[in-house]
Amino acid sequence: MKNERRDFLKKTGLLGIGGFISPFSVFSENQQKRFQFQQNSYLIKEACVLSMDEEIGDFNSADVLIENGKITRLGKNIEGPSYTEIINAEGGILIPGLIDCHWHLWTSLLRSMAGDSAEEGYFKMTARYSRLYSPEDMKLAATYAIAEAVHSGITCISDYNHNARSPQFVQASFDAMAAMGIRGHISYGTYRDLPDSQPTDFKGINELKQFIDSNSKYKGISLGLGSRSVNYNNLEKDWKHARDLGLRITIHASSNESQKGQITSLFKKGLLAEDVNIIHGNAITPDEIKMLEDTGTSLTMTPYSEMRIGYGLPKINELYEANINCCVGIDTTALTGNAHLLDTLKMLQNLANANAKDEFYLHPKEVLKMATINGAINLGIDKKTGSITPGKSADLVLLKKSDINFSTGNKPYHLAIEAALQENIDMVMAKGKILKYDGKLTGINAKDLIIQAKNRFAEMEKEIN
Template sequence: MTQTTCLYPQYLIPVEPAATVLSDHALVIRGKSILDILPAADARRQYAEASHIPLATHALMPGLINLHAHSAMSLLRGLADDLTLMEWLNHHIWPAEKQHVSDEFVFDGSCYAMAEMIRGGTTTVNDMYFYHDAVARAGVQSGMRTIVGCSILEFPTNYAQNADEYLQKAMNARASFENQPGIDFRLAPHAPYTVADATFQKIVRTANQHGIGIHCHIHETEDEINSSLQQYGMRPLQRLHQLGLLSQKLIAAHVVHASDEEITLLANTGVSVAHNPASNLKLASGFARIHAMQNAGVNVGIGTDGAASNNKLDLLGDIRLAALLAKAESGNPSALTAHQALEMATLAGAKALGMEQQTGSLVPGKFADLIAIDLSYIETQPLFDPVSQIVYASGREQVSHVWINGQCVMQERQLTTLDQGALLSKAAWWQQQIKPQSC
């Protein structure tokens, strides 16, 4: 018989309808899905035979969706800090990856990242890296809802020699996990400055033919834009638009530098943006115009980027940062309210992935991807508005429970699908392998 579980939080924050907070309500899970949301007294009566879990000091809300990450790079955390993007990539990250990245590296690093993300309330990750099978296996192992972004570049790495080989390996990996619940794939051309026109066109044709989404770094730095102007006589977004890349299939990571006309173009073509506030600040990339994008109708979610450039996979922390930066960048303290910021990291992320009918909000029939945050901590009392406290005051250590696909993957801060001790041992082993690179 399918297990039925009733959860009784102090506050239930469904995200849909917008700006809603329910008190004295229960959420009912049956199998993988949300079965019901109803008053607590009715739940106790109608589902008397279910398992009943009190969450008397908690807020229950949708799991967070990390819209842009490089999970395996958790093993490179702190390797090369306080550098510009291209110096960081060319002289530190890419050389380290050339020496160490393998199927084993990617599996271990992805599992480690997924453990960190689960502990911080993330239930879905939109990844971008190499060794796609290893990322997918880590998602299966951890229970994380995983979108495997298959990196595509023109130059060789440990994984492939050219763009055609990257693309072929992406399609092979997708076929291998075609029937695996919770695992999906996207084509992930790295960036306009690492992918040629012909490859972008091939990616668009493949994506359209097979119904696959696309995930790409775009307009991350001013140098990227200036280089494109010199090489192509146009800005990257204009070039990508001419190549047919801009559509509802595309998640554009970063978009730190966008003119009014480009924001309108993003809105008109249905492109979603993955805002990465922490890594944008750490790499001094600039201040994305999130308030202007949202006013224009662009769907914007939040990503952590990789642990090598953040250095935390802490989506709760990035929600707060996104809200504060939007106010400062726009000069408007009402920009990106707490409710709007929370929606960015949940329902907006689901919309970007084309999964808003399956996850991103607490609605009967959707997957049971949800988290409980304990608001009884001294840092979140007194409590006048639970959403405000979650966005502006809570920390990831207050996430007590996480359910993905109805499975409790963390209970009272204890991971149930991953072995914390084994993960720490693996991290220590990799530290010794990589350490000469940082000396």
């Protein structure tokens, strides 16, 4: 594999020569020399393909042709046009790029900072730090989070920006996603100190919408409304306003026992529909599950943050058994510590089996759906991504099968969910561009980014104390 890789790099002119147009590059050990990845046409050879497309099914070994960023063919013995570069994926497992349906990217500088007393808990801690952020800090934090996301196989993120102090604070998420080359959806939310008496910033939302709609670099990144809480007085007015602008709506609801009944309240106001993403729902009732079913509303579980903050267990069994579009998210690394989304899926699978007291209750394919095709449906982009289907965007993850923890075994769904660590994620591709290759990020200088994030966090820490 090593020699083939070198040959591949040489053949494609990626070794040693600078001056390409693309921003995507791999940095060598000494950070001096850039290797560029500029193309978006490849032929992936002999991968075990888990397409997550029921009509296409899976392949023990197949080739995937990618031309101009799109999957054009999937099958055996494909010969690519001369301009495509060959990636030998023999023995690897190819899955669709993962879709994270709920994340507050700006909190990434505050990794594992939710502390051990009432004053240091997640909400108060993030509120204190949130006041120190500038738009540049928002962009740095989002970039730092996206780099970890790509490292973890995530190619699309739904960012709920709740440090939205001005349109520039939200534009920072757009700029970070565009620069990093991923897909995304960004909800324009509120900020921690915003009083209920102050109306939602629709002037800012309009301004930002016009700006991103008129700039092609934000293609593949959409704007949504990060809704105020269920009890907010002008909720119906806000949602009508958002829908008039064509914005999807994300709201935290029925997160814990003290918020029980919130989904009923939304349903009674006639607000639930296919364009709504309910976050958490740990206290959802059987009646409310039916309400989500009847209205086509999606629900996103963020199990690690929910459990860490004491919201209780996700209602995985009840939600899975209902006909609901279930999705998953990281939420915040201030609580979860990391962004290993495959591990989140593993936890859900294990929890479901434990609850059911049944070894065979939830197949790993069912949880992988939650982070692929279900996520795409949630964000209204299932025609473009979410499965390995000809015609869709080449948003792909290759797990290599040669590491110590990931070498034997022949059950690819079980391996992908149960065995894979972030380091087994060999290649990540979004829109046909390689963002991680040979286990290394290609779009950014990771070492520099880590130093910047560390330094800014250290400054903020000083400002706080």
